[in-house]
Amino acid sequence: MSGVDQLRAELVRSARALGAPEGVAPVLERPRDPSHGDWATNLAMMLTKALGKKPAEIARELIAGMDLAAAGVSEAEIAGPGFINFRIDAGALASQLQRVLDQGDAYGDTQGGAGKPVVVEFVSANPTGPLHVGHGRQAALGDAISTMLSRTGWNVSREFYYNDAGVQIANLTLSTQARLRELAGDALEIPEGGYHGEYIVDIARKYATEHPADTRGDDLDAVRVHAVKALRQEQDLDLKTFGVQFDVYFLESSLYSDGQVERTVGALEKAGATFEEGDALWLRTTDYGDDKDRVMRKRDGTYTYFVPDVAYHVNKWGRGFTRAINVQGADHHSTVTRVRAGLQALGVGIPQGYPEYVLHQMVTVMKGGEEMKISKRAGSYVTVRDLIDEVGRDAVRYFLLMRKGDSQLVFDVDLARSQSEDNPVYYIQMAHARVSGIFRVGEIAMESVTGARVNWAVLDSLEERELVKTLLDWPRLLAGAAESTEPHRVANYLLETARLVHTWYHKHHVLGEPEPVMQARLALGKAARQVLKNGLTVLGITAPDRM
RNA sequence: GCGCCAGUAGCUCAGUUGGAUAGAGCGGGAGCCUUCUAAGCUCCAGGUCGGGGGUUCGAUUCCUCCCUGGCGCGCCA
Incomplete structure (x- = not known):
């Protein structure tokens, strides 16, 4: 206790x-x-x-x-x-740090999730271009939320949903064909709704090299396969650079090929939740809080986007995920009601709030006092890769996580890039590195500090008491952040903890102090370093021992 | 017009789920390095918590009505 x-x-x-x-x-x-x-x-x-x-x-x-x-x-x-x-009492307070030293990397972990399964879906970009900043925010959020849930006892599966079956893919294919024909000498004619980015040229060039018999891209099927593959590889590479890994990649197209879309539509019709009007099939979403009913099957016989999405969530439920969290941009929020309505209409026992949505607002990238809108490669938007190239992975992660998802986010490239004095990421990492330095300079093995025979009552200065209390807060804070799916709480906590560490470090010397004082401060230092490391790890940021 | 999100220091944002004198970073001003990393520390200036009403011992936080901004309101995804 x-x-x-x-x-x-x-x-x-x-x-x-x-x-x-x-x-x-x-x-x-x-x-x-x-x-x-x-x-x-x-x-x-x-x-x-x-x-x-x-x-x-x-x-x-x-x-x-x-x-x-x-x-x-x-x-x-x-x-x-x-x-x-x-x-x-100072001793009673500080002696609780023993837990931190004993549990190490596991300090802060709790078991509220009781091993129950949860699927966290995030990024889920169409394979039609490089990942943009919004995807970056999703990647950072989804990954941190997954880690937090995992550390609070949930059995987490990270999932990426590939929209590889829609109109966008057709546009991608035709855009690539247009670039192929441009390379072959024709005038450039990118189709309506097509993609204008430089990357399409690269894809076309590579296709022409690999398919010398079809340099004009007449074989649309081959062009499509090539383009999707190339972009999936590029996105995978971006995610890898960002340090994000997924357990499952789910293809939208499989929902069609496995007949899951048809089955879901059939079940909805059987449940009496649909009606026909104007040669289209509609879902009565108004029965579930929508302001108007929605078309499921268009006049041309194809399905609107949310239908496979409903089928997809039936699939998740069927795989045993009694909890599902989707991380998406707020511009998709109209989908929430529709997907939930579809699931409710099926009447198969899926709870009303399923799936949960973590919606985040837009990101504005500022550089040199102006909004940065253009990426060389993507043309019309800033990519994740641009940001990583500009400021490095740790800073990108931190900046995308430091604000509540509900807030619009201004990403200040100049601030994030600064390695001198103003950057919160380096401020936190520096606190970790400085404490590590005590052990390095003093040639004291980290493992030798176990808390045994430490007179904790020595840690009775104002700065030490505040630091101790903050370190002891970590498990409760992590649990709260996980429950509310708000990683920014961890980011703010780390900043506060780092501030206390810097103040303490500046005011209370460790090496060369009388033995009981030194031992107690070494224990405190080690505990502080451990908490900083655990928090940074949750956010997917490195904890360097020297900088 | 309807729905969702936001409005807190010059700027970017927190605010521990209703607590005591509202905080941080940046920006502005003044100091601190023969001692474990100055990527640091200390101090100062800066506020009608968008506005009005309500709930109660107590409201930045909850309710309500306005105002402003972002996003959405397709047989697009």
Whole structure:
């Protein structure tokens, strides 16, 4: 049982003795202001109605009824409108760092997910061009969310859905053909809705080399296969450079070839959720909160995009994923209602909120004070590769994760590239490297610091107490970030932790101090380094030992 | 017009799910290196939390109505 839990247990015991209702659950929080102690509770204010007394009186009685020593409390005072502020004994507080040292890379991991399966789908780009910044945000978000879930006990599968069966693929094929014919001497005629980027020229050139008998691209089937393959390879390479790996690549086309789309449509018709009108087949999405019904099968006999998407999610459910999370740009949010409506209409026991969506707002890339819109290769947008080339993988990851997904994001290339003073990524990594440096310079093996025989009570300065408390927050913070699927909480936590580490490092020397002091500070340093490393790992960012 | 998201310091954004005197980074100003990395530390300036009403001991946080911005509202994906 951790220190907070003991404190809470004592509070509950005391409150119950005063006549508080069963199930009373005191909220303990860390006050912003250190002078308000290490933990504070508003319990006395919560109980005013139930006990019919004034907050201050209740607070006094609560404290009197607690075994403060058992909870490691050195001081308890009543403050403000009725808060109780507890100060924890320095030794009792710092000794909890033993957990960090014992658990190492696993410190912070919890088991809330209980091994249940969850599929996280992200990126899911059409294989029609290089990945753009938005895909980058999805890749960073999806990967970090997956890691967080995995560290909180979920059995995670990362999945990439390839839209390889639609109109876009036809446009890609025709665009490639147009470039082939341009290379053969014709005037360039990129079709309506086609792709204008430089990369199409590369693909065409390679096709012509590999297919000397068809340099004009008359064999559209061969052109399509070639172009899709080339772009999948390019996207894979980008993702690899970004450090993202998937467990499953799911092809949209397989939903058609396996008959899953037809089966889903048949089931929806059977369920009476559809109707025909104007030579088209419609789904009654208005029965499930949509503002109008939606076409499933167009007049030309093909399906609208959300139909295979419904089939795809039936497939996920069928594979045993009772939880599914989709990371997508907010411009796709109209799909949410439709897919869920389709799943509900099937009536096969899929819960209403399935799948969950993590929608993120748009990214604006700024460089030199101006919006950067053009990539040489892609033509009309900035690619993930552009960003990695500009600022490096770690900085791209951090900058794409530092803001809540709900916020529009301004990516400042100049700031991200700066390696001197202003960059939060390097600030955090530097904290890790500086602590590593203590061990390197002192020639102290990291493994030799185990926490055994450490006099934790030595760590009683303001800076040390604040750092200790923050390090002890990590498991709770990670669990909260995972539950809310918000990696930016980890990013902000790391920045705060790094700040405390830098301050501590500057103020409290380690090497050459008297033995008990040095041993205690080495233990604290090692714990801090461990937490920084664990947090950076969650975000997919490296934790260098020297910079 | 309808729906979703946002509006907090000059700029970019956090705000621990309703707590105490609202924070960080950048930008601006002033200091700190014969001692474990100055990619660092310390201090100063900077705010009508978009606006009005409501809920209660207490609201940046919850409800409601306005205002502003982004995205979406296709037999496109």
